[in-house]
Amino acid sequence: MLYPLATLETEKLNAIQDLEKDIGSPVVALAEVEADTAALPEDQLKKLQELEEELGVVLVAVRPN
Template sequence: MLYPLASLEADKLDAIKSLEKDIGSPVVALAGVEANTAALPEEQLKKLQELEQELGVVLVAVRPN
């Protein structure tokens, strides 16, 4: 399962903003997405990790449908 940022309707966003004020901390809304990660050989995994470092992001290899 992956968790990208959620797309929110205005009423949901307002509810989150209200919660943030109440708890005094930012809140990030994520949406669950079913995905099967790919089992990469060590060499390919190393390439993925190197690109993560270079780009400053998290990369996830998934199995094609």
């Protein structure tokens, strides 16, 4: 399972912004995406981790459908 940032309609965004004001803290909305991660050999996993470090992001290899 993956959880990227959710795309929100105005009504949902407004509700989240109201909650942020009420609790005094930012809230991040994530969407659930069905995905199976790929089992990578050690050398490929190392390449993925090196690129994560270089780009400053989290990368997830998934199995193709």
